[in-house]
Amino acid sequence: MSEQIDDATLVERFPWVQITHDSKHLYAGWLDKKLLIDRCDDCSAYHHPPKPICPDCWSTNLTPTEVSGSGVVHLAMHLYQGAPAPDVDYSEGPHPVVAVDLEGVPGVRFSSTVIDCPVEEVEIGLPVELTWIERYGAPFPVFRPRTASRGGEGS
Structure with missing residues (x-):
């Protein structure tokens, strides 16, 4: 596009x-x-x-x-209620929201959620990378934990 x-x-x-x-x-x-x-x-x-x-x-x-969207979690929150979203079910437990210090982008924090990670492991200092989900039929940026096998590259 x-x-x-x-x-x-x-x-x-x-x-x-x-x-x-x-x-x-x-x-x-x-x-x-x-x-x-x-x-x-x-x-x-x-x-x-x-x-x-x-x-x-x-x-x-x-x-x-x-x-790139790679960075480190600066702030982590667990929401127990919030605006409806197709991929969020608060009845199943808290929903993680993070502010990430983006690498190579001094002074910028980007906020979103973290996927592919148990909510109890979402914490300050967690290295993350950008990935995308569909939300309401459009791409939506989210983070997932960085692993050595992915080399820090988002999809």
Whole structure:
């Protein structure tokens, strides 16, 4: 789906998200299973969530930049209730949500859930990698524990 994606397609594919001019490239990247983080062309700072200007130097010269999504869990929470999602059943126990310090992207934390890991093993310091699930018929970024056999590469 690497062709230019129009606004109507983004709204159709992500009806639960408030898409703005500043965030539409993030969700267009998701359709290609790419995590795009804004990087300032003037001072090289990364920032997330998307903003119209660089919070470091106030430049408007920003480029959505693909990042690997590998990182380390900085914050871990176990939710016992929350918004409905097709792959979450709170009656089966807590649902893990994490904020991950992304490697090679200084100062940026990305939040999502962790899959392929018992909830009691989701903890601060856990090395993770980006992977994708389908949620409401669209790609959705999540994390899974990194293993030596996968070499730290997401799918």
